[in-house]
Amino acid sequence: MSNSSSPNEAFIIFELADTLYAISSQAVQQMEMVDRITPVPNAPHFVEGVVFSRGQVIPVINLRVRFGFEKIPYNLRTRLIVTQSQNRTIGLIVDTAREFIVIPENAIQPPNEEISGLSGHYLAGIATLGERIILILKVEEVFEMPDSSLSVLS
Template sequence: MADEKKIIVFSLGQEEYGVEVEKVKTIERMQKLTRVPKTPVFIKGVINLRGVVIPVIDLRSRFGLPEKEYTDNSRMIIVSQGDIEVGMIVDSANDVTDIDGDLVENPPEIVGGIRAKYLDGIAKIGDRLLVLLNLEEVLNKQELMQLEELELGV
């Protein structure tokens, strides 16, 4: 039997996604973003969260999904990848669930229009399908360096 993982579940449109609890620092309501020039379109800006400047990406935009207005349900999931923290804007953050590793399958080539490289796997939980994110690919090395420069104000 594979290890059990604790997953934060969030939504983008009709799809449910998950990211490991260990990688999540906090979940915040939407805040005013300060736009940073000359950044990729999916990097929406930076926020000052308790004295720390955190770059924020819109996952819809990152995955090539149609953008939509932020609502009262929209959330910023602050995650740690390597030694930086990044905010990910999602439509809503739903719950925390435990997933048995045996229930996770390799992702197909495309899920909901999102390429497999961004995905860690698909978990089948009852009648739900949960798409697990691969944060290392969602924020690739080149983009991580660019975000680190934003944090450092270089």
């Protein structure tokens, strides 16, 4: 599953619509509380806008909306995970993010072939840790836009 040489990889675990997800810690620049987001005209419905963070203007995707879940108001647990992949930096809004763990490679299985549609493209694997099931995301796939004219994320 993993492209790294390590048999165990570190991940940031976050929650979205009562489901646990993981992103490789190597793709995460920082995590912070959601502050002021400036809307961008004519952006896709899942792009909340842009934020200014640590000297950078960063486009922000609401992962709930991106994955087809209901949009909910932000609260004190809502987090912005600033990620980088393929020389692009994008913020991901998630319900909560509070855990940094190492997942053993043998705990990660490839997604089943039955998982079809757009959601299957986002998954790098599925980890089981005790009773927990964690969906491991391919950050680069989350960045991909269905319409190539969407330059707000470039």
